[in-house]
Amino acid sequence: MERDSTMRQSVKYTFYKLDEIFLRLPEEKQRQAKLDFIDTVRTFNRRMLLRSYTLVGLRADVDFLLWEVAEEVEAFQELETAIRSTALGPYLRVTRSFLSGTRRSIYDISLPEDQGQPREEERIRIEPSDSRYLFVYPFIKTRAWYMLSQEERQEMITEHIRVGRKYPDIRLNTTYSYGIDDQEFVVAFEGDNPHDFIDLVAELRHTQASLYTQADTPMHICIAMPLPEMMDSIGGAKVSDLVQQDVTEVGGWLPVAQVEEVPAEGALLVYYGTQQVALFHTNGQFYALNNRCPHARGPLCEGTLHTNGQGPTVRCPWHEAYFSLETGEVLEGPSPRDVETFQVRVEDDTVYIARAEQPEPAL
Numbered sequence: 001m002e003r004d005s006t007m008r009q010s011v012k013y014t015f016y017k018l019d020e021i022f023l024r025l026p027e028e029k030q031r032q033a034k035l036d037f038i039d040t041v042r043t044f045n046r047r048m049l050l051r052s053y054t055l056v057g058l059r060a061d062v063d064f065l066l067w068e069v070a071e072e073v074e075a076f077q078e079l080e081t082a083i084r085s086t087a088l089g090p091y092l093r094v095t096r097s098f099l100s101g102t103r104r105s106i107y108d109i110s111l112p113e114d115q116g117q118p119r120e121e122e123r124i125r126i127e128p129s130d131s132r133y134l135f136v137y138p139f140i141k142t143r144a145w146y147m148l149s150q151e152e153r154q155e156m157i158t159e160h161i162r163v164g165r166k167y168p169d170i171r172l173n174t175t176y177s178y179g180i181d182d183q184e185f186v187v188a189f190e191g192d193n194p195h196d197f198i199d200l201v202a203e204l205r206h207t208q209a210s211l212y213t214q215a216d217t218p219m220h221i222c223i224a225m226p227l228p229e230m231m232d233s234i235g236g237a238k239v240s241d242l243v244q245q246d247v248t249e250v251g252g253w254l255p256v257a258q259v260e261e262v263p264a265e266g267a268l269l270v271y272y273g274t275q276q277v278a279l280f281h282t283n284g285q286f287y288a289l290n291n292r293c294p295h296a297r298g299p300l301c302e303g304t305l306h307t308n309g310q311g312p313t314v315r316c317p318w319h320e321a322y323f324s325l326e327t328g329e330v331l332e333g334p335s336p337r338d339v340e341t342f343q344v345r346v347e348d349d350t351v352y353i354a355r356a357e358q359p360e361p362a363l
């Protein structure tokens with residue numbers, strides 16, 4: 001349980017609608033407002049995982065979505081305050097907002113026929129894929145569902161999982177909202193084909209568990225889009241040609257933390273774009289590794305640090321694979337391969353990381 005509580009994340013789906021009066025502003029004002037919005041949102045990239053999606057032309061009541069994943073809910077509040085303070089802020093309205101958190105499922109999500117296979121990972125850390133679409137809706141079960149025995153519910157969940165397995169390209173992210181928002185869950189499916197999703201949802205309607213759905217609307221189909229292109233999608237002056245690519249898209253150097261934020265002989269979880277990176281601080285040196293252990297995706301930032309003849313190492317907290325902090329090489333344990341390393345550089349008390357193959361920067 002202790003491990004769970006340190007790994008769990010807060011999740012927010014914030015849907016915005018643009019006031020169309022914005023489109024009547026002079027083009028230069030539109031452009032500046034959009035650039036201000038992009039700059040501001042990007043400054044949060046090192047505090048949270050942020051993904052942008054457009055819904056323009058797909059739903060009347062929303063224009064775009066920011067999918068936000070952070071360690072603390074305060075980050076969501078600070079992001080929203082910052083967005084309101086941009087030049088675009090007065091023209092934006094949050095029309096829907098779903099707050100939730102990750103949690104380990106109380107059900108067995110493997111199937112009887114899986115025996116002997118590696119156990120399917122329960123996602124208590126959100127890690128979006130590169131899917132084109134995100135399908136998001138709030139979800140509430142009837143109270144009668146909670147009166148059923150665990151065995152009865154497990155049987156229905158197993159049926160539900162069996163249907164889901166027929167659609168391997170659809171990836172589910174379920175998060176929990178008990179006590180912190182109006183729905184009980186927020187369900188976000190990632191996929192590349194809306195027709196697969198239609199078929200999946202249609203088939204799920206025929207399962208027993210469907211009898212216990214109290215609410216599962218509104219539904220949103222969201223198209224993944226980098227922030228500048230998403231801003232272009234809302235109409236008005238174009239900005240995507242004017243904005244430099246996000247450094248993480250080209251592998252460049254990204255400031256991820258202040259030196260004092262990284263505990264000595266410890267680690268800090270940071271983001272490089274959408275990728276989780278474990279930033280280690282040991283013996284006065286900083287090292288950065290992909291946070292996901294290649295064995296079963298254990299969180300290396302929660303591992304323990306050691307120094308031996310092979311230099312500084314981290315031991316994965318799940319099954320005790322050891323990795324070199326300097327090279328990412330797997331030195332011991334069950335990991336089938338090395339873990340990705342990042343270059344690290346400290347300048348003016350700020351820690352920067354870049355993909356390992358990048359040349360030295362001019363900071």
Ligand code: FES
Nearest residue numbers: 293296298316319
């Ligand atoms: S997850 Fe198994 S050793 Fe890391």
